[in-house]
Amino acid sequence: MSPAITYTVTAFEHWILSYLYVKIMPSFNRSVLLELPIPATMDPDQLMSCGQMMLKFVADYWKTIENRSVLPSIQPGYLRPLLPSHAPEKPEQFSQIINDLESTIMRGVTHWHSPHFYAYFPTGNSYAAVCADILSAGIACIGFSWIASPSCTELEVIVMDWLAQALDLPEFFLSTGNGTASEATLVTLLAARSKIFCQMQKKDPNITLGKLLDQLIVYCSDQAHSSVDKATLIVGCKIRKIVSDDNCVMKAAQLKQAIIEDRAKNLIPFFLVATLGTTATCAFDDIAGLGKVCQDENIWLHIDAAYAGSAFICPEYRYLFDGIEYVDSFSFNPHKWMLVNFDCSAMWVKDRTYFINAFNVDPLYLKHDYQNVAPDYRHWQIPLGRRFRSLKLWFVFRIHGISGIRKYIRKHIELAKLFINYIENDKRFEIVFPSTTLGLVCFCLKNGSNELNEKLLKSLNEDKRIYLVPSMVKGRFILRFAICSYLTEVKHVDYAWTVINEITTKLLTKT
Template identity: 35%
Template sequence: MNWEDFRQWGRRAADWAADYHAGLRKEPVRAQVAPGAVLTALPDAPPEGAEAMQAIFDDFEQTIMPGMTHWQHPRFFAYFPANAAPVSVLAEYFVSAIAAQCMLWQTSPAATELETRVCDWMRQAIGLPDGFTGVIQDSASSATLCAVLTMRERALDWQGNKAGLSGQPRLRVYCSTEVHTSVDRAIWIAGLGEENLVRIPTHGPTRAMDANALCNAIAADRAAGHLPAGIIACTGGTSAGASDDIAAVMDVAEAEGLYTHVDAAWAGSAMICPEFRALWAGVERADSVVMNPHKWLGAQFDCTTHFLRDPKDLVRTLAIQPEYLKTHGADGIMNYSEWSVPLGRRFRALKLWFLIRAHGLEGLREMIRNHVTWAQDLAKRLEQTDGFEIVTQPMLSLFTFRHLATADLDAHNQDLLNRINDDGRIYLTQTRIDGALVIRFQAGAFTATAEDVAMAYEVITELAGAG
């Protein structure tokens, strides 16, 4: 394909995308193919010669698309959303066409300076105070890894990167039992070892980390000769929306001199609505905060905003400056590759800039408030329906429930969930609360309506009655 051919196919791609989204409600949300079906339909060997674009496109529609779960479906109520507002998709189109590698200021000054500006827009939007500085990472997993590496280096007086961990005391990081598994991976990759991730029990309706238990765990580790390094708190945990008392965690962290990271990957988007900020009261005292505009706000994946109260520690942990990466003759520039694990960086700021300008903060607030209201209404309807139990009350737009039965409750609810997802009209997932399997619901699709959420009630109750 040359760029003249691209003109034709670019138009066809735009038409296809618009038609795809217009017809999503007619499609089953989750892919309905059997394992291996797509693989066996693909040739075993790559083609030796060029193939016609029409043939490639035909195979895309006939072989690939039937095996795709439709994450942009308005009745996608599983996991957390990975929204892609149309304006964000358009911005990504431009990013792909420009194809810049934005690792340094000099490799694309506009990319660096736009990132600085839109991160500060997001800081203001979610209510973080002046003094916090932002950077766009690919995912919250990477931001958490950056935080753990910084904890490690600070605790070791900046000798970990140089001398390694051999001969050092065991470094300990603390979190609740409700954090995302990306924390585990960060601990693995940072070389600390899973045994040194100390899980603090939770309590209360928000399933918050027990601050007293946290204090006791730190004291016990110090007495044992271990080296506490940092604390990872969460706001809006993935399983059921668990939210730590950030102020209480910060009291402990400040008393112990520990670096703190707050994972608000999903719930952080809701903080553009001032009425929800009580969920993370005290966050302004954290060292590191992460939230994902690519989840609930509508910025196409991947786009994570990572905020630092003082970025110097992160840069000291990650920056490497060989001669070929230096920019001579320019003072006061920002090289964001020194703020992240990968050297290469995509122009992620453009889609966030397009999104905020095209919808405005008030338009995005309206969407989030609607999702919260609709999810709360659905939870109330299910709670008032015979045979249903709300296990965890709504935290923003996320709650868990189960259908009661005389049979094995776990098996019964797994069977109900399987039938719901095989039906195709909606898509839900499961989790475990205090060891019991429950069904998880969250409203967050960019194009969802009140009618879509109402359909969830009809599908759930219909199939529960058919079981």
């Protein structure tokens, strides 16, 4: 890189420049300006021709994804020597980029939509969502307020209502979208902090936020997602993990005990994150029981259903959110399991007052005449700007219909059952945490040590034919097998089983 500052000027020179600039104005020369050409950037013809090349590339990628190694075979730093050290000074042809892609970018992609990807949780995708993204990118408005692009706000309200109906959520919920579930948790925690601060200020007008923060305590299960830790780190309050039962379910009795202990220490419990479908084992906290405690104890109940929420589009799984009437806020990620690509997280809240308290900053350049008749979603989120994300949900609902989304969810659940069947019929393995009801299967080597199970996971991922991630639950190292891909069929689960079988046999023969 060249030396840090090559074009510095003194304050005096700066003043001279400013002075000259203002003085030059009256003699402004239009002809110079008329001859200033700029590159064709929002060129419709280039969009059509390059866009088609790009679509073709993605379509070919989707066709071949099954035959690619799900994990890339590269080492950290692989890309640097393959690209120039500086941005090009002069334009390149679009076809050059297309030609480069396979040998540079694609070599280092972990294929989340490969039928051999059983790691983490799924992330959604569909041609409907990609088309909606093209439209969102093409319009490229910044929907921070109603006036900044009315349809951006209004479509979001409507499709979030569609989604609430499709999931059969209670009517009292107000809706908003977010980028991710992590943001939903943080935003809700901030609203809950604002609520408890208002309440405590009424009792003691001299209380400061700092004093209160030292007393505030957040609860979640020991199985909750790391984003709850992150949110409390950001907000700066304490967090206590409630010990879940043997099936990884957080129950009311343990919560109640914690509240009694913490109140005795002069702490103020104010926020509980319950999970429907935990990351490690897809366990479901006892919302109905926890909800009653929260109601009695003035605790905000937030539900993180990031993965499992999509399943509630199927009536047969709605028993899993029994107790939802107690909930203050509910969030899940359509970008996980509802065919919408990242990012698209949905959230509903009972009372928007405290969101607006927590975030409302209103400079003149953002004010408009309709502030009280339409929601300005900038008050519901951390960023100011907002993509036209609701188009993705709208397209997916219309192209696949609720019936299509249900078929998709149900098929994944059936495929998980197929895998369970394999595991249960092999005496070397056992299913752990039998609360499994959706598309995730947790298993391990029966009577195998943590070290042995870790070796198995490592061997599987080094083999690279399939990809799964582990979890540490109740002191046990377990393997997580999540059905993730649109392409996953019976034959792929058969194949995954063959791979696991083969690698396990090798491993057990060695040891």
